[in-house]
Amino acid sequence: MTNSVVVEGEAPETDDEMPVVAHRVKATKVSVVEGEAPETDDEIDTAAATKSSAAVGPTTAEMPVKARVHVDEKLVQRWRTLGTDTLMLSLRRLQPTMKTVDDxxxxxxxxxxxxxxxxxxxxxxxxxxxxxxxSVNALIEASKLIPEKFENTVEVMKLM
Incomplete structure (x- = not known):
């Protein structure tokens, strides 16, 4: 197989050169109110499809979980850094006070x-x-027992 060059405006020489064009079908959401007659044939088909899906049961459309964004991670990291810095600043300001309290x-x-x-x-x-x-009271009481005159004629002085 050879590499062929497709020039716009020319017809393709082979089927491989045919451009693949994807056509999207536009889906319009039609609201169907019960009790009213349908305005178009599309509403008839939509109403029938809605009734059949309601009979099967309600289905929930799952939203894909968003991956963490790099900005959010940076924000979380900055908040953590801010918290750590605030804690360290508080400790540095508290240390002299703690030393004073210890003293x-x-x-x-x-x-x-x-x-x-x-x-x-x-x-x-x-x-x-x-x-x-x-002891002083005992000496005073004992001094009362001492006679005033001794046989050898010594006079004792009374304390009281």
Whole structure:
């Protein structure tokens, strides 16, 4: 077989050179209202076809699922990047505050430890003071038992 050149306006020499022309049939949608007479013969055929398809059952036309568009993927990626950047910015702005809070917690812990140590010292001191008071009271009571004059004539001074 040879490559033949088709020139417009000339008749083809073989059947292979015949151009294939696809003709589209225009379909017009005719609305048929029940109870009215059809205006054309086409409406009669359409009405019969509609009734027969309704008898078979309703069919749903499936729309093809759109593939993800490259622009949408870029938009999603930009939103993710924006979210990540916003999070990082928030963390960077939060870090000095977190450091200050940590320092305050350490200071509070040290202050609490100092207050507890002071409280323990005050308790110990108060216990020693109560013990000293009891000792002084015991000495006062014991001093009442001492005679005013001894046999060797020593005078004892009374505390009270």
């Amino acid at each position: 305050m917690e350490k200071c509070l812990d040290n202050t609490l430890a100092s207050v507890q140590a002071a409280s323990a010292l005050v308790r110990r001191t108060s216990a020693v003071v109560y013990h000293l008071e009891d």
